[in-house]
Amino acid sequence: MKGYVHSLQSLGTVDGPGVRSVVFLSGCPLRCVYCHNPDTWEKKESQLTDADELAERLLSFYSFIKKGGVTFSGGEPLLQAEFVTEVTGILKKAGLHVAIDTCGSPVTPATERLLEVVDLFLLDIKMTTEEDYKRYTGGSLQATMAFLKRLEEMQKDVWIRHVVVPGINDTDEDIERLATLISGYKCIKKVELLPFRNLCLEKYRALEIPFQLENTPPMKADETERLERMLREALKL
Template sequence: MLGRIHSLESFGTVDGPGIRFVVFLQGCPLRCLYCHNPDTWDPKQTGKYVLSPEELLTEVLRYKSFIAKGGVTVTGGEPLLQPEFLLEFFSLCKESGIHTALDTSGAIFTEAGQKVFDIVDLVLLDVKSIDADQHKKLTGVRIDNTLQSLNYLEEKNKPTWVRHVIVPGWTDDDLLLKRTADYLAPYRCIEKVELLPYHDMGARKYEQLGMEYRLENTSPLSKERLENARNIFRNVGLQVL
């Protein structure tokens, strides 16, 4: 079994606890307006690497001393497009005593994906928008599977960090932020919420790829609006990363 891997990062510090080896898998069914990795979308592209789970683990083990207090995070694209590869790779990581994390939109909810949820140590769940209509406009897909994934993680009491991007003109709205915080607050599996400010640093990549960047006129989120969002989430008892 081979995994289609877009790229590897050996010293990640923003994708889970500690210093982490980050694996970016190729392929994604979402078309988020603010995506800064549009080159990961096409699942038919092999990516930079085509590796077996064993070969990928060998690469990870080169950095084991550096990630001893962190671990491995697999992101994308959407990693759950390759669930069998994930399951085998995470199993090997656990045998080697390496902490594992999965960064996913939850947009693919299948039996194979549930097995990945079962084995991984931590899930970083990207909730794009809690409003169903806005979610479809923002990502191109329905929100249903993301919410089913969250419910499954709750059922399994799987440690979960929710990630939510605050986008001016979209999710940067006090009523919508409060609605999102209220929805998430009852979930016991959610250890932390990471609120991420929208930025336009990916726009140049679209230009290089000859693609239209549909948020071209959207300004980066201000520090004041980010802190406002953090306070809304803290006020319902959620721990904000």
């Protein structure tokens, strides 16, 4: 079958363990105010690619990624669950580790099949209250938490990711709330706080989409590290 693929990063080291190829898929149900990839929101700009063709391309990097793997990102990979399941099946047969970078979504029969074959979920918990989640992403915290609960039931490995934005979710209270939300889940193996950067401004200008955080300063690295330490200590990770 065919899927909407935006682009491919042949080798990267920040989206999961080891050296990995990263596939950016098109289509996203959210509109996060800090999104770095607004060019992946719509499917129309992307290339319709055959699952076999994508898998073959990824396997051509095998010698570089055999100890790392492949990560599907986006956009939202779960929107194309059947396509990702097919590509993942081929990659798993070749012995590769597969991760998905996702904001979570209600589990359907198609996503359930995908959850079974994927090794690791990089789950983005974007905001820590339902109100903020709706306001800054257009989505639902409850849906993300339901997805996390399903991953726990399936004993899947999860890394939690959370972008920290000055003036929006950068206080100790925000991080304490995040710790409370995700404490007690055995599936969570790692937490990563990612500092907001406004490097995507040019992309928004080119797409003629207003960037709401144009005047928000980048999140300081040392403050992000302090908050991440606080979170790890709270979770004993």
